[in-house]
Amino acid sequence: MIKVLLYEDNPQFREGLTMLIDGSTGFSVLASYKNCDHVKEEVEKWKPDVILLDINMPGTDGLEGLKKIRQFNTVAKILMLTVFDDNKNVFEAIRNGADGYLLKKTPPAKLLEYIQDATEGGAPMTSSIAAQVLKMFQETHQVKYQEYNLSERENQVLHLLVEGYSYKMIGNELFIAIDTVRSHIKKIYEKLHVNSKSEAVAKAFRDKLI
């Protein structure tokens, strides 16, 4: 029996959801509330498996509720409900530990399926929302390395620099003279268009060379 706690301000939608979930075998609605004002007490009292959180509610809304819940409970699966697939909210919700993000127009049958998914460790998402997540993900994990054409050796040296090795230590590590290390590093600076160790290290991180 999957125990669900429901937060939704619209009485019709709340009733509809409750009937849908309670009327399905294997599911049960523990309680439902119109906002997250007392979410801590409520979650601690009911110990739900899944929490459905509407994003837009008067009073403490779903995003604030999510943050509050995650401060003391990280096991309950939390699914966000929303009318719009608003980019900013999706980002905030995911960052704060939501397990899924569903549009309210999701058909009832699917909703049950999604709730089931969540309890099994999945992250149910409306595909338009998944598309946004992928887009954000791609932006931060772009493939942009190898633009600088560092040679194999130069890459090794750069990695050791990033790890905080001094020239002398790099020489020992790679079995080359310190002067050789120097000339590699000079070449690296040229290729990265920088002129100090810190800048090279910073650039290595920023451009995902490491």
Next chain:
Amino acid sequence: MIKVLLYEDNPQFREGLTMLIDGSTGFSVLASYKNCDHVKEEVEKWKPDVILLDINMPGTDGLEGLKKIRQFNTVAKILMLTVFDDNKNVFEAIRNGADGYLLKKTPPAKLLEYIQDATEGGAPMTSSIAAQVLKMFQETHQVKYQEYNLSERENQVLHLLVEGYSYKMIGNELFIAIDTVRSHIKKIYEKLHVNSKSEAVAKAFRDKLI
């Protein structure tokens, strides 16, 4: 009519998929191939709306095929097919511009729905895969640490260090003596548990202090 191009090495599965898709109104399989060896010519010839790419194929596999396709075509929707939800492959696929990622055990009805989703700009994903994406996403977008308790001034100094400023330049920038810069930096090193500029810069990036 949604035009689909199919890459799948297993003849049975390939036939099954073709019959399923071709047998559904609004869908049509343009052609199917057993690997991505000639993916460029094929995609340019057929101009499909959706490409289904099996990840594991002898010869040029799905991931390599994906990379090849994305070098000249960014409009076709590409859905990856796989038996396992292997973390590394998911990451690679998304990073290289895949639009969705489906397990082969996806029921036929759903598969069609997913293909439809993709053409409408969605990113259909099996929920176990979505969960992985969310996890990766959370790891890189965690709320910043503030565990090191750097003071306001120390933070300023650290930022300038990261930007490649020398002690002297930092002093000029902040209107303080170089010796003061030194003592701030020493304090920063203590707090970050490092003992060189590069290590501090690296830690600043790694722990999202910047």
Next chain:
DNA sequence: ATTTCATCCACATAGTTATGTGATTTGAGG
């Protein structure tokens, strides 16, 4: 055959960084 490039090494010098040992002032909190 010649050029290019990565890799290797040497020596010298100016400038920077790391470390230590002080010290003063100021504001917040017990």
Next chain:
DNA sequence: CCTCAAATCACATAACTATGTGGATGAAAT
């Protein structure tokens, strides 16, 4: 009031980094 931490500054020394100039080798590309 007293203490503590942050912020400021000074002087000294050892170690390290940046920069320049110069050279040697070998493999790959033209």
